[in-house]
Amino acid sequence: MDIKRLEEVFRQHNLKVTPQRIAIYQELINSSEHPSAINIYERIKAQYPNISLDTVNRTLLTFAEIGLVRIVEGRGDPKRFDPNLHPHHHFRCIKCGKIIDFYNEEYDALDVPSTLKDRFIITSKRVNLEGICDECQTRSD
Amino acid sequence: MDIKRLEEVFRQHNLKVTPQRIAIYQELINSSEHPSAINIYERIKAQYPNISLDTVNRTLLTFAEIGLVRIVEGRGDPKRFDPNLHPHHHFRCIKCGKIIDFYNEEYDALDVPSTLKDRFIITSKRVNLEGICDECQTRSD
């Protein structure tokens, strides 16, 4: 998504186009490790020395609300954000916390059981894998 | 799982059998809403007025380490615990946070893509659904 398109999305949601919002989004798409608000905040301080953590956090949550990013599913701890809106799934290493995107059409095509579909509005369906990544297997043990 | 069996599990992992550990586990299996450490702590204070939150939290994490419970996947916020070790999946309401277990053989039988199986050790595979539960659909809007 280029900046012009991003600004359009902001306007569509009645959000003002601020340099902070643009910088935060760009920082997010330039990183592939599903960073937390604090990760983004640390990096963006090079450009904006007195941006506040609250701004970064609030902005990321706003992005999540308008569907521009997703909050990654995990087990508590800091929220991590994912700008990849294509259908995809995650593998998470239980040792180092690394999260790896992968694509799988069988998973995408899974049907939701009708007992659930009838009772709930389903907005998201993800397969989450966990285990030990290649690096953590060789490292120590 | 009865208490005798639970005590065995503790001993197998070189954990001492303490009344706190037993009470925490029982409180967990008596609740169906995937409680957090603080939920358990509040309830267990009736029996053990001066149990500490740290004990509850540490104990639940120990249980997770030995595979006696699972930490529920979510989006940050307090960790929630699940004593159900049978293969199952979760629906989470994005409004009220309620988590509902469901069983589905198609989901259980999903294969892990070989590109991942070759590279990583997979220890867990879950389908997570999100959406709006029946109660939250009727309530307000």
Added chain:
DNA sequence: TGCTAATTAGGAGTGAATCCTATATATTGC
């Protein structure tokens, strides 16, 4: 350019988890 509502910075406050340490207790060997 000036107005107004939205946004931001920065500090204070909160909630959950973790750390620290002295005390208590479960287990093992006698």
Added chain:
DNA sequence: GCAATATATAGGATTCACTCCTAATTAGCA
């Protein structure tokens, strides 16, 4: 049963990740 000892617990302090508050700033419209 009893003592020794390694483990576990209580309770308070601390850390971490937000979240709230408010005054100052800024984007976008007229």
